[in-house]
Amino acid sequence: MSDLPKDYDIIIVGTGLTESILAGALARIGKSVLHIDRNQFYGGEFASHTLNNLMEWSDKIKRYPDIENDREQNDKSCFKKCNNDLGKYYTEIEYSFSDLETQDKLLKLSRKFTLDLTPNIFYSRGQLIELLISSDVAKYCEFKMVSQILTLDRDGNVQKVPTSRSEVFKSNKLGMLEKRSMMQFVQAVLKDDNFNELIEPEQLQTISFRQLISNKKFPQIINDYLINAVAMCPNEKDNALKGLNDTKKFLTSVGRFGDSPFLYSMYGAGELPQCFCRMSAVFGAIYYLDMTIDKFHINSENRIESITTKNDKEEFKFNCKNLIIDSSYAPIDYFKSIDNLISHCILITDKTIYKNDDGLDHISLLFLPKMKDTDIYMIETSYASNCSPQGYFVVYLFCRNTRKTSRENFEKCIETFFNIGELDENKPNVLFSCFYSHIDSDYFVHELDKISNRPNNLHFVSGCQPKLDFDHHVEQAKKIFNDICPNDEFMPKPPDPEDIIFGDETENKNEISKETNQNETSE
């Protein structure tokens, strides 16, 4: 440990997506970065787990209130004790197997499952994908197309929504007239940013997208496609501008990498923070997992000057100019009970929810508006993304919590698609299920930022939101980056490894002696 430097420009606590993007961006421009996480694994709230690890993770959180109960009061403001009780952040965790035999079978395959705590899919023209390309972090990851965009029709049947022009024309669900009116709408959306052909400018924010579509007098099936599967803006509060922008994002994403607008990360979304961390490490950031922030020290100018961290063996002190922390580590006396929760459900099943004739494994998206009183996103992955063994499927459901328990949010949805109670051999069986909720940390960070005596070099980062894509995290990372380094470029493309020319030996020696000097002084 003695070789760990003491002074950093920036210390980042938590390896979730926003923190990892920031680590990459800051190390890239030459800042000294220490990046730590309380867990032994990367990703925090964004991690992907094997089946065994997911169970371990939930058992650990359920135990939290017992093992971590040192509510040390911060009487003086010279230091703040940070939260390390995940039980304050996650609630209502439960998991179960359908029966013992299945449990044995699945646990033998545990390592072949990659289960995302924060599953998501990405628009081919969304901010995350653009950032991966522009920063060249894309070289660390691989993607698969989300090959089926599904919707539930009025009769309760699952249907595949045509996404590309050729799919629209091949569709046997649409008549010639319907095809024409759909394509005309598409053309008008793509034409300009003000959507002049579709709507009067003053109406953009005053009428809902749903209203706009119904004004167009499309056949019902087109209405449903556009509102529920393309724009995914079914609510009265989703105005026309939002709906049209989301439609546009969907349409422009089609064709970039394939017929579908969405990509899914191979081996799960938990890969993404790690890719940014790798980039950060390549540019010199130091990584230490299984170490947590215990408290931070504030000087007379209301700035954090150092932090104390600990693992199960030792305690360390590091100095920093800026501190970025995931809100789940926020100081204990900043923690409030937050009613806004986001709920998740992970299912392992034995069949797909939509059997395609091609016999291939697919990745599917199904948006379920107004399931009870919340909108649910459903993502089904399979062997196609290396996230499950062949013959098994992983279904993720997430939504804003509106019920008492995590499970209640999803009960109706699970009954609709899966074999519960009466046997229907066409429906998939649920072999394993896991439910959990956590604080809407975006809301929480908003609350934290309002705290008046908050040190001015302390930056809080929030976790996932119940919506598609990770744009939110890219925006958040850019904002914090600009606060810290207003004059630097955000993640410029690094030189191609094939183009790097190393200096000759003498130049090397100079560089090295400089480096060793630095090492000596820091020790």
Next chain:
Amino acid sequence: MDDYKFLFKVVLIGEAGVGKTCLVRRFCQGVFPIGQAATIGVDFLIKNLEINGDKIKLQIWDTAGQERFRTITQSYYRSANAIIIVYDVSNQPSFDRLPEWLRELKQHINEKVVVILVGNKCDLTEGREIPYHIGESFAQRHNMKFIETSAKESANVEQIFQELSTTLLKQANQIFETNRKDTKTLKNDIQSNKIYNCC
């Protein structure tokens, strides 16, 4: 430039200070970097080889210092075709940690990946702590090829990569066709202008 039949990803692991970077630099650039400076900004180095008339390209990935506190990301191992585990023959602890590295490897790679064990710094005859036969029998027990090298004196460095490449080439058709068929590499943004057009 891009005239090659196969591209292989080769990944280096092993304790800090065993000479991983020196091996790669020696092999790819013919130099032996003096001192301990970490290479900032370099992900991997490239080496083009010709084996039995087939041109191949090796992409050799270094750990970016993440081995120091055992924080190597999983994605580092993803789609690797070969792994080189390095220890320092003059440093017993670097040898003693090998079982741990193998455990970590087992979690991330499948059985098709070629693994080779390298005892580096074999020029240090006086400071040697691990005799050749100990390294060799460890490798045999775990089904790995074994080589002792000196990046400093350029001994056997070529051989590691020759050995690997020959094995990889044999497997190549199989690995490439089954594993990498239709994954999307974001770099290949070929169709970027083809959007959802009207009729």
